[in-house]
Structures are given as structure tokens and as C-alpha cells.
Amino acid sequence: MGDAAAGLGARVLPVVPVRARGLTIEGADGRRYLDCVSGAGALVLGHNHPVALQAIREVLDTGAPLQVTGLSTPVEEAFVTELTRTLPPGLAERARVRFCEPAGKAPVATAAELVRAATGRTRVIPSTEADHGAWPEFADRGPQEALPAGMIVEPIRGRSGVLPTADAWLRRVRGSTAERCVPLIADETETGVGRTGAFWAVEHSGVVPDVLVLSKAIGGGLPLAAVVYRDDLHTGEGGAFAFRGNQLALAAGAATLAHVREHRLAEHAAALGGRTLARLHGLADKFSCVGAVRGRGLMIGVEMTGPHCTADAGPQGVRLGAGAGAGAGAAVAVAVRRECLRRGLIVDVAGPSGSVVRLLPPLIVTEEQMSAVLDRFADAVQAVERSPSDHPPPHGVRAARQP
Template sequence: MAPPPRHRSDARTAAESILRRQASRESAARTYARSLPIVPVRARGMTIEGADGRRYLDCLAGAGTLALGHNHPVALEAIRAVLDSEAPLHVLDLATPVKDAFTTALFETLPPALAERGRIQFCGPAGTDAVEAAVKLVRTATGRSGLLAFCGAYHGMTAGALAASGAAAARAAVAEPGAGVTRLPYPYEYRCPFGTGGERGAELSARWTQSLLDDPGAGVHPFAGMIVEPVQGEGGVIPAPDGWLRTMRRITEERGIPLVVDEVQTGVGRTGAFWAVQHSGIVPDVMVLSKAIGGSLPLAVIVYRDELDVWRPGAHAGTFRGNQLAMAAGSATLRFVCENRLDQRAASLGTRMLSRLRALAAHHPCIGEARGRGLMIGVEIVDADAERDDYGALPAAPRIATAVQREALRRGLIVELGGRHGSVVRLLPPLTITDEQAEAVLDRLTDAIAAAERTAHLSPPNHGAPPKHGAMP
């Protein structure tokens, strides 16, 4: 890797040239490059250095992929060991010592009831490939075609995964978007679809689901499975209440509908438990895993109950499902997170960060709600000058959220936006973030929010009491 130019002006010019070439050559579908116009050349832990010499604290972390941050020594050592051993790097689905070690390490982390009778399918390299495999699996095993999914969900951008996702605009380009998919309300504290929030909102969501499944006149397909995120990430960092997840497990189990839990972003300690399902104690029929399990490299799998394993040989494949470097880095990452209890660290530090963000809302009216679980945190940005709706929520303010992201970048902080309207500032720092870095993140974000408020000419605080939707789930 070539070092950046010595002089800052030369470095800035070189970076700008690279960005111009990217804009002229790459697809219009590029996303992060538009809102984060930087050219990373070095990275270690939570810090990224751009080609212009500027340094940033990275709270995107590969959209949650980098559990240990950039270039963690444990992952690098594992990768080098495979390279130095002259082991084959491409093996399709052949058995190797590296693969066996990864599978063993993964199964040791799973809920015991799933691990004891589990089967694993290595998919293509991305989480969306694993979602496709999971949907195909439950349809094959049940002989049914319908799929239950949730409003606000995000499961990937390939056709089947996109059909199960909630974004209508993204699905519009897919032939027969959402065919066979029935959407259900997901508990959303700040914008409860039933206008109640709290436990009552979750109860009504479960009641709706049960009624739909038991109503012979509902006009729905026989269901092959239900797919759910324990925390909606791209949907706005919305944690599902534990009791609600347990109810979904009971409803599906009683009706013979396999439950698929998408842990692509929530897994490997992110939410304060190794797997987010452990908060509620549920055992799904299928778990969809990717991102952090590859130790920063592409890897995706599904793990499922053995009675669903009715595939014929070759029924699901993928040329790069045997990524040896990712399996080695993944094994090292899984064991490091376990041995150092980084899931517990995520729980305690995330609680402290969320507490400070909630306190911040009292001084910044554009913060509608701060929420999350572990080190998966979201701050919903709203228009404080607008009228509250009938249930006490203010309208989303994507323009202000974009300003927050831009001001954060100016202060050396990388954050992402998500949510229904692109108005949720998302924090996904590495699990290795230090207390000092956490404070720096919150300081920079606080300054960015204040700057965005000034830019938007928001009114001073004192916009009435916050909406009373009940306790946070």
C-alpha cells in the first residue's frame, strides 16, 4: 500500500482525484462513498487515516462487520498463519482443518439446544446470500411458499432477501417484489403502529400476528417460515422486546412454522450478548449469520435444526463458500470475543453511552429518541419545530440527520444513517472501543448535533413533555 503524499496539500489533491475517478467510474448505486467522501489508506482498531492525512474514529466498522476493529492482531495472525502454511485458499465445500476449527468455534457459541442438533450450510460471502439460503431451506423443508416478515426489516439486496425487506422503493426494481411475503407490524416504541407503544404495542403486534395466522379468511399463503431481526438495524436500531420475541417463538412453534432469526448484524457480542436471541432465551429453527463471523473477511452461514436438513446434494451452493482466510480470522475473532467477554463489555459500555445520549435529548430538541442494545445504538433525529402527531411523536428530519452526519465527519467521526426516513444516526463501534474513545465519540457527536441544529435554525429547547409511550423495551 503506497503511503499518502508527504505534504497535506498534495495529499488532499491526491484524495480528491481518487474520489473524482470513483464518481466517474463506479455505479450510481454506491452509497457510503456519497455521504463519507474520504479515501482510507490506513486503519487500526477504531481509527482510520485518510489519504489526506486526516484521522477519524470509525463508528461504522464495516456496518458492524469489524467486531475487533480494523486490522486486529488476532485476526491478522490467523490470516498470516494460513498463508504461511501454504494451505489451499479455495476449496469449495471440501473439509479442511481450518473449516473444522471454525465450525467448532461457532457451535461452541450457539444456544446449546440448537448446537446439539444443528447443521451448518456455508453460503456465498454476504449476509444476503445466507438469507436466500434460509428462505430456500424452509420452503424446501415445509413444502410451503409463504413468508412472514416485518415492516421496517432489512435482510439484504438480492431478490429473495429484498422481497422480505420493508423498503418499498428498493423492492420496486425487483420482479414481483414481495410475492408470497406477508408483512407484520414490528414493535417500534417511538412510532408505534398502534399508537400505544410500550408493552401494549408489543401485545397488539403479537395479537395481530396470531389473528392473521388463525383466520381462514385472511387470504394469505401457507407459511414456510417467519424471518425476524432481534434488533432492526437498517430499520432504525429498534430492539424487539424480549417478551414479544418469546411470543413470536411460541406462535410459530405451535403452528409448525419455522422461525428464522437474522443475526447478520446483531451477532458476535454486538448487542451485549453473544447472540441477540440470548436476551430473550428463544431458540430459533434457523439462524442467519455473516458480517463479524468472518473476522473482517467475507463469510456467511446458516445454522439450523437437523430435521430441516432435507436438501439434496447441490441443492444450495456458492463458489466462494469455502473462504479459508475468513474462517481462520473468524475462528480467532469468535474465541477472542468469548475469552475477553466482549459481549459483556458491549452491554455495560453501551448502557453508559445510551444513558448519556438520552440525557443529551433534554438539551437538543432534534433528538426524538435515543435507543439501542449494547453497542448497537441509534439516535432518531426529528423536526422539533413541527407539530407532534396524535400519539406524541415528531416527524422525522432526514435533512437535519444528514447535517449531523456531515458535521460529525468534519470533527473526525464516521457515523451512518438509517431508519425509515434516513433520520436515525447509527453508532456501530468495534467491541474493542475504549472508554476514552467512547467519550470522544459522544463529545464529537454532541458538537455535531449542536452544529446541525444551528444550521437548521431550530428553536431553543422547551417543546413540551416527551411522548409517554411507556417504558423502553
């Protein structure tokens, strides 16, 4: 298994965490690390935030059942109430919530099942097709031709290398789908709860989707997933999911949503993220191995490049480096991650070839802490650039042939 495929398993990051708080993880070796992975973005309040812990303790102290399926509880009702407060106007007033399995593709599959039942149609255009031309082709068809049951968009494709979807494109798609009564599904699994500088990333474009797919951060660090949808799409209850009613996750999630909203952490992410991106662009000017810098708020990707590797942000900042140098870029990204770890900084690697270093700090990160993160990152990049022979391509990636 290559590094990109392995993700953040123990083979990649040899850290045994024993304690954690906020941005910091303490390893079994006594070292402290700044965590800019944040549970793949799930820990918007960082590790063991007091409001999430207190909410969990309160549920435990009541003696209430911890797992409930098919029954409404006060904890669930409190979560739904808080979630509704955060939804975009136009959806909040008509929103219904369906909980689902918090694993893998289950939340998106639940959304697809919902729009199929509501429309009586079958095809759902996935975000990968939507972003690569399927929608413009469909939009030109006449009304007599079969319509899809729905279309999925991702405001930012995180695992693909932090690729923002252009706001203007989202608005055009929203107009076309609304005109044809095709439900628009926004997958906010990675981008939700203030991560991008707005509570929900679709709000940057002004688009109001018919369906929101939510996971990761909505559980306050515990597994939780939900599909929020407009009430006219409701056709009855969905399938039974064994772990859709975890009371601890609902309590931690409600507390997290409230804290992000009340403390305006989305606005904090927007401001601090803007300054962070500016500093990273400065690194791109200084180091040849730093290519495109992309992101919004505190969801940031830095594309690493190697010899003969082109990494262009493109007109909307959505192109990846390609060609023979992609493998070299992946090798540089792995080397940067390794050097970051040596300096006490944990970062992620993403993108089709594994050439993008992701920074996903919690939204509670301070200006001083973010400065320390960027100092360590810059030092790691400098170390890699000075020792290019120390980072061969990762397993399964062929090095670029020298001319």
C-alpha cells in the first residue's frame, strides 16, 4: 500500500498518542506535537474540548440509554434544534433531518436514496462527474429527456487535494437544477461547521441546496452523520442504521455546533485562514518545491512539486500538478510530512498522486499557535529542498525520467 492509499495509519505516522488537548498531542515518548490533521477535519474544537467533554459527562450522569434506534430522545431533539439554527436561510425553515450510519459512503448513499424515492428517478450524478463536464452536457438536453434524481456537489474536494469548486459554477448549477426540479445535494462531510470560513461552505456562493450531507465535525469528535433535506422531499423513514442514534455523539455535536456559532469561529477561520494562505504563498515564491497553494478558511492544501513537475493553481485554483513530475511531487510531500513530524508538527497528505500537504488545524487555533505551525512547516520545506536526494518516490510511484 502506498503512502497516499495508506492515509494516516500507524505505518505513516509513528506517534503513539497518550494525551491531547486543543491543538496539542502528547506522544508516549513525551514529545508534544501540533496536530494539523484534526481527525481529518472532524475535531473543529481540537482534542478534548471542555464543552464537548461536559456534554458527554452530563449524558453519562443521567443514566440515559447511550444507543437508541427508532426512538426520539431529548438529546436528539436538542441536537436537531441547534443544527437547524446554523442552516442557511431558505433551508432552515423547511429542514428535516435523517440520521444515518457514520461510516464511509453511507451518508452520501442515504442522500441518494432519499432523492431517488422523492423523484421516482434513479440516476444521481456524483460530484466527480459533475466537476468533469457531465452537468453541462445534461443541462443542454431538452425537457423531454430523462432527468436525474439528483446531483451531488462538493464545495471543496478535500481528499482530492483541497480543490475549491468555483462559486460562479455552483450558482449556475443551482439555477439549472432548480429550473428542472433536480434536487441539488451538497456534500459538506469535510467542509462543514465553520471549517472554510462560513458555517457551511455552500454559503460562500450563496447557493441553497436541497440536501446537505453532514458528518465528521457535527459529532464533536465522535462518529455521527446526518442528511438534512427540504421537507417536500420527505417520503417516509429511511433504512435502519444500527449506530445512527448515539447519544454521546449527539450531545457532543450539539455542544460543538453551539460553541462554533456563539463564538463566531467561522469568522475566525476566515480571517486567520486568509493570513495563513498569504504566508504560504510567500513560501511558494521562496521554495521551488512548493507549487499551488489552495484553500478556504482553515482548510488548506499545499501542492509539492519535483523536477519537471508543473503545479498550477489554474483559473479557479483547482488544477493539480500532472505528468511525469507527479510522482516526484508525491515524494516531496511525503518528505515534507516526515520533516514536519521531526519538528513536532502533524500534517496530512492528499491528492490523486499524494502530492498535496493538507493543513486542517482546529478552529480554536490562535494566531500565535498558527505562527508556530507555519514556522515548523517552512523549516521542514527548507530541509527537504536542501536535501533533494533524501526523498525517493513512495512505494508504487515511479520516479520521473531525467532527460
